[in-house]
Amino acid sequence: MIMANSGKALKKGDRVTWRSHGQDVEGRVVHRITERVEAAGRTVDASPEEPQFKVKSDRTGREAVHRAEALHRRP
Template sequence: MNVGASGVRSARHRRARPDAATQNSAMGEEKVHKGDEVTWSSHGQTVHGEVVEEITEDTEAAGRQVRASKEEPQYRVRSDKSGKDAVHKPSALEDDS
């Protein structure tokens, strides 16, 4: 744990986790579904692709550890251009249909 001279953990090391009730999705109130065409931002670029899986438990996907639950799912998406997978929260995905 990174603790400053005051003995208080610095703000940049704290993790604020918004509760599911207040977290708005870029997809609005719609639920994201397997097969949905979506866009997301990656390294300053807009990426187009498809939702390939809803993740509802902690797991490893797309080369990283994913923290997810039924209340706060994440989605594995596949880029149309590169064919590579990524994992995003619904708030990072926009409807591309």
């Protein structure tokens, strides 16, 4: 089970925050990535053991990919 820094498993639709360029960004989990793919403009080297998560910013609509440790669940 992959946990965010809050200690709870992440899933599609979860509201999260992450740091980007020195700012907190709020958004939602779009997709759990478990294989090597192109996403958010880069190659993501994920696996079932070490998945990454595509997230979408609420403010800008831009997408990014982060490991679970970088994401914090929002209330």
